[in-house]
Amino acid sequence: MRVDVERASRSDGFFPMKSLDFQQDFFQLFELSPCFAIDNAALDQRYRDLQSQVHPDKFSHLSESEQRLSMQWSTRINEGYQTLRSPLARGRYLLSLQGVDTQEETNTAMPLDFLMQQMERREALQDALEAKDIDALDRLSDTTRQDTRDLVRQLGVQLDDTQDHLAAAGTVRKLRFLEKLAEEISSAYDELDS
Numbered sequence: 001m002r003v004d005v006e007r008a009s010r011s012d013g014f015f016p017m018k019s020l021d022f023q024q025d026f027f028q029l030f031e032l033s034p035c036f037a038i039d040n041a042a043l044d045q046r047y048r049d050l051q052s053q054v055h056p057d058k059f060s061h062l063s064e065s066e067q068r069l070s071m072q073w074s075t076r077i078n079e080g081y082q083t084l085r086s087p088l089a090r091g092r093y094l095l096s097l098q099g100v101d102t103q104e105e106t107n108t109a110m111p112l113d114f115l116m117q118q119m120e121r122r123e124a125l126q127d128a129l130e131a132k133d134i135d136a137l138d139r140l141s142d143t144t145r146q147d148t149r150d151l152v153r154q155l156g157v158q159l160d161d162t163q164d165h166l167a168a169a170g171t172v173r174k175l176r177f178l179e180k181l182a183e184e185i186s187s188a189y190d191e192l193d194s
Contacts, residue, residue, distance in 0.1 A: 022072075025097060026080035036094060036159040038084060047081045087152045088175045091159060091168060100165045102172045110173065118177055125181070129188045137192070141185050148178045 027034040030046045054073040059066055083089045092102055121140060128136035151174055158168035 022076065026084055026093065029077070029080050030084060032084070034094065034097065036087075036091060036156045038090070040085070043081070043084055047077065050077045087155065088172065088179060091155045091172050091175070094159055095165060095169055095172065098165055100169055102169045104173055104176050107173065110170075110177075114174060114177075118181065121181060122184070125184060125188060129191065132192055134189075134192060137185060137188055141182070144178055144182050144185065148175065148182070151175050151178065 021028075025034070029050070030043055032038050032043065032046075051074065054070050054077065056067060056070045056074055059070040062070075083093050092104075095102055121144070124136065124140055127133075128140065151171055155168055155171045155175065158164045158171060
């Protein structure tokens with residue numbers, strides 16, 4: 001749905017952009033090349049610019065339909081920003097633009113060494129929690145963050161350099177495993193703090 005906003009010259013200043021297109025992908029919306037390696041500073045600046053133009057608070061005095069449109073755009077911009085800001089979500093989104101399903105819920109096939117490593121880490125997490133061992137949690141957290149950084153670099157190569165979408169989908173699935181582990185580690189810290 002393309003929205004033509006010729007009202008840009010109106011005194012109320014509704015939607016200062018000439019036109020917005022709900023069919024744009026997030027890269028188009030944020031004026032970024034559709035690739036994994038993005039300029040985070042440019043993303044942040046474009047996000048602030050877009051939100052300053054469409055934020056619902058600016059249009060509370062307008063009609064209900066104009067307020068609703070502002071809210072829809074604000075929501076779309078927030079969704080796009082969150083997607084592009086996160087390496088995992090960005091990788092998943094790039095693959096979806098290529099018609100590739102990462103099958104995170106249905107494809108649990110992983111290299112045996114990776115699965116064994118994840119089982120060992122979950123056991124280490126449980127042991128650290130039971131022993132109330134913050135140092136062990138710290139080590140596990142550091143290792144998980146480093147492995148995540150390594151996989152993010154690998155995903156960038158697969159998406160931007162080799163265009164190996166099948167391998168990239170596998171890397172996204174691995175990153176999802178590590179993301180869940182990081183969440184569990186964070187919960188363990190909270191549990192030990194309370």
